[in-house]
Amino acid sequence: MTRTITICTIQPAVSFGHPERTFERISTLLVQATAGQAVDIAVLPEHFNAVMEGPGETGQWEAATAFAAGLARHHRVHLVAGSVEHWEAERQLRLNTALVFDRTGQAVGSYDKRMLFGFEQQRGVAPGRGALVLEIEEVRCGVLICSDLWYPDLVRELAGAIDVLCVPAQTTIRPQSDPAYARLLWHGLALVRAQENVIAVAVSDQATTSEAPYRCGGVSAIVDPSAEPELEAIRRTVDDGAEGYLVATIDLERLDAFRQYRRANGLLP
Secondary structure, eight states, rough: OEEEEEEEEEEOOOBBOOOHHHHHHHHHHHHHHSSSSOOEEEETTTTTTTTOOTTTHHHHHHHHHHHHHHHHHTTTOOOEEEEEEEETTTEEEEEEEEEEEOSSSSSEEEEEOSSSSSHHHHBOOOOOOOOOEEETTEEEEOOOOOOGGGHHHHHHHTTTOOOOEEEEEEOOOOOSSSHHHHHHHHHHHHHHHHHHHOOOOEEEOOOOBBBBSOOOOOEEEEEEEEEETHHHHHHHGGGGSEEEEEEEEEEEHHHHHHHHHHHHHHHHO
């Protein structure tokens, strides 16, 4: 039997400052995504709770993690729960953390974003210190967050140990820029990282119609570099950055065969 894994990336229109409203939209999209097909991994965007807490506050983190655990358990999916900015009392640090839950809603891994964006630096978010690799359904998976993907060394660090890279993102667009420009950049970036490392890359972002004090690009994508000759299956995206979701089934044997071909021809370390 061919080894496969089915991945879903959720792209909600978040409502900044209203996590309950945002959670409802995420739940609705995951219901739609899983209605006609079994999903193994679902990925939420960075800052999927769309709210920021002050130093020492933990209520929003607790609410977001409880929601994510319940979502994974209800839909029986492994969930890369985007990321949430939160205060860690033990180390007295503000971090931007992605949690991974199994099908029962148990947390099985966490990753702290390492390459911080400007507004995170201004808010005093501390960079993470290490990578995350874990097995999901016997598939090797890694997690990076948003601007981490812009650093090829972070992806190459994981590449030999993973088949699938999950990337929660929150793109932010300058006032003078067109969100289509962000999609052009990010869709190309996901394709390049997938091709140069021969891994599947799944990006989840917030929709362009998000109600927030920033403009978002809606850059979600699922890239399978081994899908040729099905060119449309190599890179799936959400039209116009709108609210929606993507689902793709990755053929792991085909991916591995493509990896071996690239390595044999000197295109992989």
